[in-house]
Amino acid sequence: MSTTTRPDDLPQGVSLEDLHGTPALVVDIPACSAVIHLDGAHLTSWVPEGEDDVVWTSPDAVYAEGEAIRGGIPLIGPWFGPGRDGRTSPAHGWLRTARWELVSGEHFHGWADEDADVVHSDSVAITLGLEGADPSGSGITAQAQFVIGADHLQVHLEVTAGSEGLELESALHTYLSVGDVTATRFTGLADSRYLDNLRDLAPTEQQGEPVIDGPVDRVYEVASPVTVHDPVLERDIVVTPHGSSRTVLWNPWSDGAAHMDDMPLDAWRQFVCVETAVNKDGFVSLAPGETHCLKARYEISRA
Template identity: 40%
Template sequence: MEQLTALTGPTGTGTFTAYDQGAQLAAWRPRADAPEVIWESAHTKHEQGTAIRGGVPLCLPWFGPGVDGPFHPAHGFARIAPWRLRDRHETGHRTVLQWELTDADVTGVPGAEHFRHPFRATCVHDLGSDAEIQLTMANSGSETFRYELALHTYLHVGDVRQVRVTGLEGATYLDKLTGAEQQQEGELVLTGQTDRVYRSAGPVQVHDPVLGRTLTVTSTGAASTIVWNPWAEQAQSMADLGDEEWTQLLCVETGNVLADAVELAAGASHTTTARISVD
């Protein structure tokens, strides 16, 4: 299997790693002497056509099995598609990368047969003392279509069992493990496998006493926040995740999924942005 070629470089005082496949940010830190903010598994395979475990995968044009699914691959075809890098430049203490993907680019990509609509997607990474990921979907056809998306951010934490998540208090959520609709009471402390879709756009703060920092995910153009961690038992069944790596990750995802999927009229576009900052 052909190996992916990494894009690397500085972002002012920090560093980043990204890939053209999936227009995916794989690693970012705001300072070279600071811990990574974006987590990536040491067991992932950087192979063409294989999803990367970690980073910020782009789940598009469906999330999970899809509203109208079940579709394969899970989370859509965009994260394994070959996006085209249209621009890369440095400005001030920031690095900006811009990719593009159209319906013509995904011919033959697994799953593209489930989404037969003309589209143009662009993804911009604006990286410096914070990281901003912007995904724009444009309907270049003559009929309205519906799509889901998620910026599936894997945050690096010291120990997920010790973090506190704030900003979701009072929000309703679907517990995907039980199928039940519930309401968040107080701050979120994870005590087991977690897979929740909150009807909330945040912002969300992850307070990490082990690494001594707070990570904040701020979104625009989004209605959903997804929180996920596999915990020990599920992690052991995942080939691209080490048995103990689950303690180091927490997914806080920005998106429009399930009932909040985007209805996009012909000629229209929609932009969703996630900004990750470190305090």
């Protein structure tokens, strides 16, 4: 694994900059712009050409080594929340607070698919790696790849067990930016089972598609695409998962936001988390040295 983060190793359109006092990779190509912080391998912005930011990041987010950034796409693992035993800390594991290293970066210019009448936009692929950060000493490692373009964003999170087996929970805890979460509608969650984290993980059946009219913290038994319909920003966001077993839907509402120092009181209206996950009873068992890859593809369409 390369441990260098020298600016001259980065592809055209990608630079290493100091943002909020911490190192971040800034993507600025004709197709889009994006920001990935090395702390947590944390993408905090993706703005396709002509679009509003697709992900929401809190204006009060804390940026410091060892701190979790509120918003964007936190990489969660090797456990979710307090872990399956309900007592593991820190919450959501240590992947999101460790400082990752640049492995590679590449800029792909537009190209035509010979087998289909499709022209692919410019995109950048950035890979970050994490070694030597496992506090358990078993040697768990991780790698994250971001493929960033105008028509899609792909995030891959690979977690490799160390010298011991691992009951892995991981997630892409994506904060999607919306005009007003109370007006947002969904496709892909209807008539599925979920665990309700606001009712001690009570098993529940979803009747129709969910509506955000209060705090929501649900782990759906859904591993297929989910579409977020946003009538305020007049766009749809499609989240297509791979390697997942669950989809988490989360919004803290006003009551939850009031207890978060890194979020303005009214900010809960501006996002909804649709998380690609393997967690709770949908965890993945890994043998020593075995790898699991969790992926999500995000696409925008206009009504």
